[in-house]
Each structure stands twice: as C-alpha cells, then as structure tokens.
Amino acid sequence: MKLLYTVNSPYARKVRIVAAEKHIDVQLQEVVLSAPDCPVKDYNPLGKVPVLILADGDSLYDSRVIAEYFDNRTPLAHLIPKDNGAKSAVRRWEALADGVCDAAVAVMLEQRKPQPMQDAAFIDKQMDKVTRGLTVLNNDLGQNKWCVDDAFSLADIAVGCTLGYLGLRFSQVINLAEDYANLDRLQASLLQRQSFKDTLPVAN
Known part of the structure; x- marks a missing residue:
C-alpha cells in the first residue's frame, strides 16, 4: 500500500x-x-x-x-470502538474536529489571496465556526484524559491533528492555554506519543 x-x-x-x-x-x-x-x-x-x-x-x-x-x-488497539454508542461518539468528535479544520483551511486559503480580493465577511464566518467548535470540544472534554470513555481513540487523533494545524497557521490569534485549557492539556498528552512526534507539521 x-x-x-x-x-x-x-x-x-x-x-x-x-x-x-x-x-x-x-x-x-x-x-x-x-x-x-x-x-x-x-x-x-x-x-x-x-x-x-x-x-x-x-x-x-x-x-x-x-x-x-x-x-x-488488524484487531490491535482498535481506535474506532465496536460498541455502537461509543463508535457514534468517536465519529461525532471526529466530525466536529474535521469541521473546525475545514473552516480553518478555508480561512487560510482566503487569506492567501491578494488583500483587495479577500472577503472579510467570509473569513469572519469561518473563524466563528472555528471558535464555536473549539469551545464545544473544550467543554465536552472537560477534565477527562481522553475524548471518549477514557480510552485513546480516533477522536483524540482527529482533535490532535486539528489542534496541530491551528497551532501551525493560527497561533497568533488562537491561544489554547488561555482560552481552551482542556484542549491544551489533551494536546500536551498527545505530543508525548511517538506517532504525533513523528508527524508534526512543518512551518513554511
């Protein structure tokens, strides 16, 4: 493959x-x-x-x-639970994390246009999706170690990848530690895993 x-x-x-x-x-x-x-x-x-x-x-x-x-x-360490309730919960986290990322990517692409061609209203609308999505993710995580059922899953991976992208492209306007402390704690935990260390985005 x-x-x-x-x-x-x-x-x-x-x-x-x-x-x-x-x-x-x-x-x-x-x-x-x-x-x-x-x-x-x-x-x-x-x-x-x-x-x-x-x-x-x-x-x-x-x-x-x-x-x-x-x-x-492989049956090794399933990241998508077999239980329907837990599976739906993981998929919901993934969908929201991906949606936040979709909005952030849309903003980045819009901001790459020459200034006179940028649509400020469009940027504001997409950034509103980002902040509302992060607020829900942060609140739903609460003090839990992982997103779903206290077990590492695809939900955590999806959220971690979104946070990594936001850190790469929007660190000047999004402060996880100040505004989304629960997500900041999750990201710190994820960055201890070799899989996350090996795939860090690269500033360019």
Missing part, C-alpha cells in the same frame, strides 16, 4: 498517525499538489490528499474512509 500525502495536511496526518498506532506497514509518498506531474488526481478525482493506493491499484479517500480501513485491518 502507498499513501499519498502532504506534510502539513491535518487529514493526511490523521491517517499517518492511525497507521503508526496500528503498526501498519504503508509506503509514504509526499506529493506537491500544485506540481504538474502530481499523481493525486490519477487516484482521487477531487485532487485532495490523503489517498491510499491499494496493492491492486484501487484507491481509497478521504481520511475518514482510510482511517476506518486501517482500523479494520
């Missing part, structure tokens, strides 16, 4: 962490999405990473599909 990824994609980071936590051997191929010869569109018509190329040449996307595929490949 081969995983096409970019180093700062929080979605690709999510599946890289799942693969590491599950001890799944997968070949990693870093790509540049803007490059003319980028292979991503050959395997994902949406042109987005991550993309998992299977041994038979078929492909899987997006991150939620790939994460579940990895989790089902």
Whole structure:
C-alpha cells in the first residue's frame, strides 16, 4: 500500500498517525499538489490528499474512509470502538474536529489571496465556526484524559491533528492555554506519543 500525502495536511496526518498506532506497514509518498506531474488526481478525482493506493491499484479517500480501513485491518488497539454508542461518539468528535479544520483551511486559503480580493465577511464566518467548535470540544472534554470513555481513540487523533494545524497557521490569534485549557492539556498528552512526534507539521 502507498499513501499519498502532504506534510502539513491535518487529514493526511490523521491517517499517518492511525497507521503508526496500528503498526501498519504503508509506503509514504509526499506529493506537491500544485506540481504538474502530481499523481493525486490519477487516484482521487477531487485532487485532495490523503489517498491510499491499494496493492491492486484501487484507491481509497478521504481520511475518514482510510482511517476506518486501517482500523479494520488488524484487531490491535482498535481506535474506532465496536460498541455502537461509543463508535457514534468517536465519529461525532471526529466530525466536529474535521469541521473546525475545514473552516480553518478555508480561512487560510482566503487569506492567501491578494488583500483587495479577500472577503472579510467570509473569513469572519469561518473563524466563528472555528471558535464555536473549539469551545464545544473544550467543554465536552472537560477534565477527562481522553475524548471518549477514557480510552485513546480516533477522536483524540482527529482533535490532535486539528489542534496541530491551528497551532501551525493560527497561533497568533488562537491561544489554547488561555482560552481552551482542556484542549491544551489533551494536546500536551498527545505530543508525548511517538506517532504525533513523528508527524508534526512543518512551518513554511
């Protein structure tokens, strides 16, 4: 199997962490999405990473599909619970974390436009999603060590990847320690894991 990824994609980071936590051997191929010869569109018509190329040449996307595929490949340390209630809770955390990340990415892309072309109202709307989402994640975590049932899961991975992306792109406007202390504590715990250390985003 081969995983096409970019180093700062929080979605690709999510599946890289799942693969590491599950001890799944997968070949990693870093790509540049803007490059003319980028292979991503050959395997994902949406042109987005991550993309998992299977041994038979078929492909899987997006991150939620790939994460579940990895989790089902081996019974070792299930990151998506088999119990329906816990599974739904994990998926809800993942959906909210991904949604916060979607909004943050939208802001980043808008801010890359020349200043006169930027839509301030659009940026404000997306940042409102980010802050409201972080508030709910922070409050729902409370004083718990992990997001769901006191067990490390895909929920924690998804939240951790979102926090990593926000730290990379929005550290000047989002202060976890001051405004989202519970999430800051979770992030500190996650960064003790080798899978998170090995996949840290890179400032560019």
